[in-house]
Amino acid sequence: MAEALAEAGANLALMDISGEAVENAARSIASDYGVSVNPVKVDLASESAIRSSCVSVIEHFGRLDILVHSAAFVGTTKLEGWIAPFEEQSLSTWRAALAVNLDAAFILAQTCAPALRASGKGSIINIGSIYGMVGPDLDIYGGTSMGNPAAYAAGKGGLLQLTRWLSTVMAPEVRANMISFGGIERGQPEKFRANYTKRTPLGRMGTEEDAKGAITFLASDLSSYVTGHNLVVDGGWTAW
Numbered sequence: 001m002a003e004a005l006a007e008a009g010a011n012l013a014l015m016d017i018s019g020e021a022v023e024n025a026a027r028s029i030a031s032d033y034g035v036s037v038n039p040v041k042v043d044l045a046s047e048s049a050i051r052s053s054c055v056s057v058i059e060h061f062g063r064l065d066i067l068v069h070s071a072a073f074v075g076t077t078k079l080e081g082w083i084a085p086f087e088e089q090s091l092s093t094w095r096a097a098l099a100v101n102l103d104a105a106f107i108l109a110q111t112c113a114p115a116l117r118a119s120g121k122g123s124i125i126n127i128g129s130i131y132g133m134v135g136p137d138l139d140i141y142g143g144t145s146m147g148n149p150a151a152y153a154a155g156k157g158g159l160l161q162l163t164r165w166l167s168t169v170m171a172p173e174v175r176a177n178m179i180s181f182g183g184i185e186r187g188q189p190e191k192f193r194a195n196y197t198k199r200t201p202l203g204r205m206g207t208e209e210d211a212k213g214a215i216t217f218l219a220s221d222l223s224s225y226v227t228g229h230n231l232v233v234d235g236g237w238t239a240w
């Protein structure tokens, strides 16, 4: 998604808890697309770290037009009480996941609101999942170490409604939309990929390339009359 925005000419700040990951990504995107990319190591579970990072980024660029919240506890995150049968999922992990997957989106939007309003083209894009819309079929994970925790679903469902709330409250200066992805191929076990593909009308998992059109559309004037929308990019998974 960052590459797609860079390809469209945007200067970027990349935030992640992994400093090495953002530094490498920033270097390669800046050199491939000739834009300015600012790597920011930040723990999105920390309110003060989010607020101070946003202030630094806005000072650095002198403006902010697009805010994307994508970082999350995901199906491959290793934590006790996360990928576990329902009875073994822990409240502490539920809370830790909601801090990053949902609370951070609220803090980011609130801190960036003045700059986004001032932009004249402010666009908030929250990254969701089909599991914020429908329940999981746990059979597709059988025989793998993957799973689908309750907190993931609750966080993404909450994020969808936060997005709708922002879309009316921040209008008309700022648009707020969601992209709900289906399974994106990221080296998952073959068994899972086969199970997933069988259940997907378009007959394959998504690719990172599939994310590019959606993010470019929602970030740019191509979608200037679109707000409060949930753009589902799932190969038809939720259409059955």
Ligand SMILES: NC(=O)c1ccc[n+]([C@@H]2O[C@H](COP(=O)([O-])OP(=O)(O)OC[C@H]3O[C@@H](n4cnc5c(N)ncnc54)[C@H](O)[C@@H]3O)[C@@H](O)[C@H]2O)c1
Pocket (backbone or CB within 6 Å): 015, 016, 017, 018, 021, 042, 043, 044, 045, 069, 070, 071, 072, 073, 074, 100, 127, 128, 129, 130, 180, 181, 182, 183, 184, 185, 186
């Ligand atoms: N991969 C999929 O199949 C899929 C499907 C639907 C939705 N999504 C969504 O797409 C987004 C990206 O997921 P992904 O598959 O690329 O996973 P990923 O693990 O590659 O990316 C998640 C990122 O979040 C970062 N992160 C986690 N905790 C953090 C914290 N406390 N502070 C800052 N950064 C933190 C991680 O370091 C990681 O780089 C997520 O919102 C995910 O829910 C992914």
